Amino acid sequence: MGHIKIFGKTKIEGKTGFYQPPPYDSTAAAYIAAVEAADGQALESSIKIAYNDFIVGCKSDGIWSALKASCILAGARTLSGALVPLVGTTPINNNFVSADYNRRTGLKGNTTTKYINPRRAINADPQNSHHYGVYVTEAPNLTTTRGFIGNAPSTGVNNFINAVTFNNTLGLNNRNAASNLPNQGLTTGYKGTTRSASNSWSVRTGNTNFNYTSASSTPNSSAFGVFARGTGTFADARMSFYSIGENLNLALLDTRVSNLMTAINAAI
């Protein structure tokens, strides 16, 4: 029997007027239930479908299993709901308040105190198979360096994505290999980096991949920060997604996250 999506619900052909919820993927169903429990209220069908389509799409693309720590910081009704992990351990919210959160556009950082601890160490993923990235919906106020994600330990190997004032540059370090992309520090959209081999890594920003051949260094166990590098160099950007994990196709993830944000915006 065929199913047709109508206004976020499924109509079973031949049974006029009878509707039932769409059959969500089991991972999506568990995530949706956890978000609704944290929110204390049900989500709209359109938001649930957006979450489901994202998860099913990532699985179909073969990138789902590479996500090890991730949050969708949009769609949920509350900040607590937004901080339900899509994958991985429950993150720690440091100093964010409910008013910093917008269901459509995500969570707004500041330049002084706010960051998320995703509770994942820099070396939790293999040295030569790892990724991390964020979806920026509002650029930071770039008066000094602003950290989107990662860590720059005082001793050890750098792994971060940040914006610097010089030429509004997006600066990245991937296992100590550096990339500096002028005029990408203030752009919105997906920004991520991935490494697939000891001498092969990529950056994605502005819907474009940048490929590099510089070698990796061994990371230490310092912790990732989101809206910061570790626990400092904060970013007053607004962001609606982050993920950390193993190597994956950044263009595919970018497309999935961008489609998710478009769907959430249309739904609310």
Place this chain on the structure above:
Amino acid sequence: MNLQELIIQNKSYEELKNLALVFNSSLKEILESTQEIFNSQHKASPVELTDGRFMLCADLLTEIKASGLYSQGFGLLDNDLFAQVEVISMEEASNLLPVSLEEI
């Protein structure tokens, strides 16, 4: 102004986010030990200033009432300590933050 006086004023989020709560290391330790009593996902995490004191953004006060994200920990704090927490502008506090080096 101190924290006790600020709470009474019942300021909005927009006003509070431009203010900083500044306190000494003893109060920071009390704050941290209080938050260790329960295992909340939401933590008030002070940032160290260059003068040795610690700082939080005052917008946390929007979450101290019942069901607020930080209400559990706030409820366990000794109110008598609030007079020891200085309230200054966030601009003033920002000038006391360690400066990040630009990395190109």
